[in-house]
Amino acid sequence: xxxxxxxxxxxxxxxxxxxxxxxxxxxxxxxxxxxxxxxxxxxxxxxxxxxxxxxxxxxxxxxxxxxxxxxxxxxxxxxxxxxxxxxxxxxxx
Numbered sequence: 001x002x003x004x005x006x007x008x009x010x011x012x013x014x015x016x017x018x019x020x021x022x023x024x025x026x027x028x029x030x031x032x033x034x035x036x037x038x039x040x041x042x043x044x045x046x047x048x049x050x051x052x053x054x055x056x057x058x059x060x061x062x063x064x065x066x067x068x069x070x071x072x073x074x075x076x077x078x079x080x081x082x083x084x085x086x087x088x089x090x091x092x093x
Contacts (some may be wrong), residue, residue: 019070022062025055026080033084037091045092052084 029051036044059077066074 018058018062018065019073022055022058022074022077025051025058026077026084029055029084030080033088037087040091045088048084048088052081052088055084056081 029048032044032048032051036048059074059081062070062077063074
C-alpha cells in the first residue's frame, strides 16, 4: 500500500469534526421535528424521535470527550435538543 492509499484509508478524527457532527445532527433533528409536528404524522414523529435520540447520543459522546473550551456550544446544543423534545411531546398530546 503506498502512502496516498494509506492516507485515504485513515479516518481523520478531531474534536472539531465531533462538534460539527453534533451540530449537523441537531439541525437535522430540528427540521424533522418541525416537519413532523406540522404534519402530525405518527410515523414522521417516530422518525423525529429517533433523530433526537441519535443527536443526544452524539452530544453525550462530545460531552465525554470535551476539552472544557466548548462548554457554551454544548449547553446550546442541550437547549436545542430539549426544545425539540418538548415540541415533539406537545404535538403527541
